[in-house]
Amino acid sequence: MSRKNHFEISKHKDYLFVIKENISLVNNVYTNDPLNIYLLLGTDTALLLDTGCGLFPIRPIVNELIDKRDLLVLNSHFHWDHPLGNVEFEKVYIHENEIDVISKPYDVSYFKDSPNEIVKKYAEQNFLIPPAKEVVPLKDGDVFDLGEIIAEVIHCPGHSPGSICLLTSTGELFTGDVAYYGDQFLPKREEFPIVLSSLIKLIDICKKNKKVELYPSHRNYPCDISLLTDLYEGIQNIENLWDTKESFDFFQAWQIDDPSGKFRYYISRN
Numbered sequence: 296m297s298r299k300n301h302f303e304i305s306k307h308k309d310y311l312f313v314i315k316e317n318i319s320l321v322n323n324v325y326t327n328d329p330l331n332i333y334l335l336l337g338t339d340t341a342l343l344l345d346t347g348c349g350l351f352p353i354r355p356i357v358n359e360l361i362d363k364r365d366l367l368v369l370n371s372h373f374h375w376d377h378p379l380g381n382v383e384f385e386k387v388y389i390h391e392n393e394i395d396v397i398s399k400p401y402d403v404s405y406f407k408d409s410p411n412e413i414v415k416k417y418a419e420q421n422f423l424i425p426p427a428k429e430v431v432p433l434k435d436g437d438v439f440d441l442g443e444i445i446a447e448v449i450h451c452p453g454h455s456p457g458s459i460c461l462l463t464s465t466g467e468l469f470t471g472d473v474a475y476y477g478d479q480f481l482p483k484r485e486e487f488p489i490v491l492s493s494l495i496k497l498i499d500i501c502k503k504n505k506k507v508e509l510y511p512s513h514r515n516y517p518c519d520i521s522l523l524t525d526l527y528e529g530i531q532n533i534e535n536l537w538d539t540k541e542s543f544d545f546f547q548a549w550q551i552d553d554p555s556g557k558f559r560y561y562i563s564r565n
């Protein structure tokens with residue numbers, strides 16, 4: 296497989312490209328295909344949200360799309376499918392809670408036993424993927440002016456401690472892995488209130504601005520507020536489904552299927 300057919304590029308709006316990558320290629324326990332890497336084009340500056348799995352170079356694709364604009368690179372959070380292309384960029388932003396893990400080589404040795412051919416790409420690097428040259432911390436409320444588009448960082452912990460969403464002045468809400476339809480990776484049950492309060496934060500944004508469209512980092516887009524309310528209600532209902540849980544060792548998690556079919560939950564056992 297080559298770089299050309301690994302990523303699928305789609306122009307969603309004049310100023311918004313989506314670079315899609317199938318993460319199930321690495322290990323089919325991951326079913327949330329595709330990963331959506333978003334590229335926003337302001338008049339002066341472009342913003343890339345995530346750098347993907349690091350299997351093939353993404354920078355040449357980005358360079359072609361941004362033309363002469365400056366480029367900002369942000370990670371929505373630290374999980375392996377989002378930051379492993381960071382090495383191709385001089386400077387990457389991530390929430391301050393996750394700066395340590397992203398500043399050193401990223402250990403993907405849990406893929407050593409994957410039967411999939413593509414894992415050789417990680418083996419060539421001894422399953423340690425190098426970081427960006429410089430990693431810069433983000434915090435809630437940080438704002439980037441791209442020229443005619445302003446993007447604001449919204450800290451939404453839960454899925455991970457430093458998960459962020461991005462709200463634009465043009466009405467897009469990039470939800471990262473905080474909300475999408477598909478397999479959900481949740482912290483242990485005691486931390487559900489953190490997950491739920493992040494969802495409330497996003498629901499409030501949507502209620503204030505009815506025109507906001509949601510762009511999740513996995514699967515279908517755009518979504519609307521019902522993604523957030525479906526997920527909120529689903530997570531609240533896990534308590535009632537607790538007896539149906541099964542062990543899923545690869546993720547060291549409990550697996551519970553939502554009866555709606557919209558979500559499967561992996562709840563951390565650690």
Ligand SMILES: [Zn+2]
Pocket residue numbers: 374376377472512513
């Ligand atoms: Zn993800």
